[in-house]
Amino acid sequence: EKGGFEHFMLKEIHEQPKAYRDTMRGRIDATGKRVILPELKLTHEQILNIRNIQIVACGTAYHAGLVGRNVIEQLVRIPVETDVASEYRYRSPIVTPETLVIVVSQSGETADTLAALREAKANGAHVLAITNVVGSSIARDADDVIATLAGPEIAVASTKAYTSQLIAFYLFGLYLAEVRGTQTPEAVTEIIQAMQELPEQLEGMLENSDSIKAYAEQIAHHEHLFFIGRGVDFAVAQEGSLKLKEISYIHSEAYPAGELKHGTLALIEEGIPVIALVTQESVYEKTVSNIKEVNARGADIMAITYEDHVSTLLKSVDQVFAIPKTLPLLTPALSVVPLQLLAYYASLARGNDVDKPRNLAKSVTVE
Numbered sequence: 169e170k171g172g173f174e175h176f177m178l179k180e181i182h183e184q185p186k187a188y189r190d191t192m193r194g195r196i197d198a199t200g201k202r203v204i205l206p207e208l209k210l211t212h213e214q215i216l217n218i219r220n221i222q223i224v225a226c227g228t229a230y231h232a233g234l235v236g237r238n239v240i241e242q243l244v245r246i247p248v249e250t251d252v253a254s255e256y257r258y259r260s261p262i263v264t265p266e267t268l269v270i271v272v273s274q275s276g277e278t279a280d281t282l283a284a285l286r287e288a289k290a291n292g293a294h295v296l297a298i299t300n301v302v303g304s305s306i307a308r309d310a311d312d313v314i315a316t317l318a319g320p321e322i323a324v325a326s327t328k329a330y331t332s333q334l335i336a337f338y339l340f341g342l343y344l345a346e347v348r349g350t351q352t353p354e355a356v357t358e359i360i361q362a363m364q365e366l367p368e369q370l371e372g373m374l375e376n377s378d379s380i381k382a383y384a385e386q387i388a389h390h391e392h393l394f395f396i397g398r399g400v401d402f403a404v405a406q407e408g409s410l411k412l413k414e415i416s417y418i419h420s421e422a423y424p425a426g427e428l429k430h431g432t433l434a435l436i437e438e439g440i441p442v443i444a445l446v447t448q449e450s451v452y453e454k455t456v457s458n459i460k461e462v463n464a465r466g467a468d469i470m471a472i473t474y475e476d477h478v479s480t481l482l483k484s485v486d487q488v489f490a491i492p493k494t495l496p497l498l499t500p501a502l503s504v505v506p507l508q509l510l511a512y513y514a515s516l517a518r519g520n521d522v523d524k525p526r527n528l529a530k531s532v533t534v535e
């Protein structure tokens with residue numbers, strides 16, 4: 169049942185290239201130039217009328233929603249907010265019939281997300297669910313569903329569900345951009361082509377991940393560490409931090425790289441591990457100066473970046489894990505994978521129950 173892997177989590181990490189292909193299949197037209205989402209009931213007229221988008225989810229699905237916000241705002245220029253479901257409901261969010269609410273849930277049964285969906289519907293919003301379980305309560309109650317086709321996810325720590333949620337956001341963002349005419353056809357084609365390369369790029373990364381295992385064993389005896397990044401790198405940092413906490417029980421915090429000096433830098437001392445995501449060219453120099461700030465305080469830094477930055481970055485960091493080149497918006501679909509493996513191997517090194525971490529359940533059906 170684990171397909172030759174020691175744990176479901178490792179199996180599911182390795183299933184991600186397939187999940188990418190399955191989630192994209194049939195949703196890109198034969199010319200490779202357009203996204204088609206025949207399952208949507210949302211009309212072009214409704215899409216043209218959208219004034220704001222609210223993305224609501226919990227945990228890892230919330231982190232996918234943070235990337236989704238960047239994707240939609242950049243491609244479509246519609247204001248997007250991403251909220252944790254248990255907060256969303258109680259802040260009386262401003263929802264109108266021109267609001268599109270997107271709920272994201274692997275299981276489709278998360279109580280807070282389901283309650284947020286019902287609340288949004290009661291306020292007149294159109295609700296789109298991105299879910300991995302088509303027969304779930306969330307899929308049933310939503311006005312529209314984009315199914316992620318990741319296959320059953322058994323490990324409590326979510327991996328392939330998260331990355332296929334990212335693919336769903338890329339597809340939906342491109343679809344909105346086409347309908348609203350906010351991107352040139354060339355820009356859309358370029359993104360689609362880069363998306364189609366992701367599965368193979370990921371396969372290559374999974375074959376060359378031994379250095380992550382060694383690094384995980386090195387950090388496994390630490391009690392605190394930090395993840396830093398900017399833009400979508402910060403969103404991925406938050407997911408990396410959650411993954412590590414939930415299965416290795418190592419305390420970590422994800423910080424926007426530029427925010428460290430507003431307080432958290434005080435915690436950086438000799439030997440503390442800092443994992444820096446450095447994939448966004450537009451803020452590359454700024455992130456490097458933040459790396460230098462922690463380097464100067466003796467942190468032990470591991471950077472996740474592109475091959476062409478490795479030699480320069482090695483002047484300020486101790487180790488580097490290179491990811492294949494892709495478009496800036498698409499990097500989360502690759503850069504999160506070393507963090508999933510890091511959490512996995514750190515958990516293993518600590519002798520924890522990887523697939524069933526203490527205190528947690530796969531599906532959270534209480535509010």
Ligand code: M6R
Pocket residue numbers: 226227228229272273274275276277278281324325326327411414530531532
């Ligand atoms: O089934 P859902 O996607 O709605 O679940 C939401 C969270 O409970 C879930 O992502 C949780 O954070 C995972 N255990 C993280 O790995």
